[in-house]
Amino acid sequence: MSRPGALAAALLLAACATGRGPGAMPSAAVAAPPAAPTAPSPAVAATSSAETGAPVRATTAGTASGTALFNDSHFHLLNYVQRGPTAREFLDMTDGRVGRVAMFGIPLQQKWDYFLSGDRAPDYYLRSNADLYYYSFVDAVIAREYLSLPEAERGRIDPMITGFNPTDMYSADHIERVLLTFPGVFAGIGEFSIHKEFVSSKVSGHAASLRNPALDRILDTAAEIGLVVILHCDIDNVRPGDPPDFAAELLELFADHPDATIIWAHTGLGRFIAPAEGHVAGLDRMLADPRYDHIALDISWDEVAKYVIHDDATLEAWTTLIERHPTRFLFGTDAVAPANWGGYVANYTVYQPLWERLDPAARAQVERLNYERIFDAAIPRVRAWEERRLTGGTH
Secondary structure (H helix, E strand, C coil): CCCCCCCCCHHHHCCCCCCCCCCCCCCCCCCCCCCCCCCCCCCCCCCCCCCCCCCCCCCCCCCCHHHCCEEEEEEECCCCCCCCCCHHHHHHHHCCCEEEEEEECCCEEECCCHHHHCCCCCCCHHHCCCCEEECCCHHHHHHHHHHCCCHHHHHHEEEEECCCCCCCCCHHHHHHHHHHHCCCCCCEEEEEECCCCCCHHHECCCCCCCCCHHHHHHHHHHHHHCCEEEEECCCCCCCCCCCCCCHHHHHHHHHHCCCCEEEEEHHHCCCCCCCCCCHHHHHHHHHHCHHHCCEEEECCCHHHHHHHCCCHHHHHHHHHHHHHCHHHEECCCCEECCCCHHHHHHHHHCCHHHHHHCCHHHHHHHHHHHHHHHHHHHHHHHHHHHHHHHCCCCC
């Protein structure tokens, strides 16, 4: 799909500047958005987004949002070598303190190359120089974990499909095949990555790109079915550009897929991708533009939290941004195969300064309500698509 160059991609670009380095903290001069308007920005567009014959799962939450600390929009049950707790162990670990969880594995497997690592088995991509490769079986593992739970508890988990290569034109076929093999299980796709610091260069094969038509096909398929999309794409390279290297292409991609329900993970930031001085103001302009009403932002990962709560100026800028657009942000832990409650909840507690400053109504949207609205709108559409296909109906 071609994307017109005339698109006003300057929404983020004009506000972004350099002055960042790997691991650098944001400047205290982070630009806060303008004064809040009289009405909030439009809500995220809610739709557009085991064994065969598994029972159709419920489409509503299993744990009442008022009794949980948060719903988790970004949770990896497995790590980079496909190990982690079982779904049963995870639910026992959280012990009712968490409502619903978007649960997925890691789509990439870290190769254990003996000639690089010897007897030391790496379990993270920064622990080895060996390649990463796409691991499609992860979707079957997640489906199995979901289906191992009693039916009454499945409403707490919203599984996601991740085991596809975003450079492969056949990836859309993989997504459909997983849905039809495990009907009644999955709610969306992701987290999957296009540009990711240090990861992209390690993946075997062709590098993922925002310009690849395979990505367009994936998003078109998600929109047709109604799947929620969790997309990781850094806004810049580790050595920052001026303007950020991927901002224009990302905005064009978003605008080209208005019927897809997309959650942009981490607002484009990462461990070494620090926000430019105008990052917050750029996000504000994007969220105010109706072309991007279908985009939500997650603030998962403690590496992102450090930018938000760095000092009073950054905290105030992000608080103002979220309160301007309270229906557009979701909390997620980005926990990876946690061993205990403390390790899992750490990414929530680090945001305590933000929770204390946010207006209670906006906080409730970020912690719980936006998740429920987005996933509750998506799941019936996915189930209906599965039923049509499995009963011989048309697309």
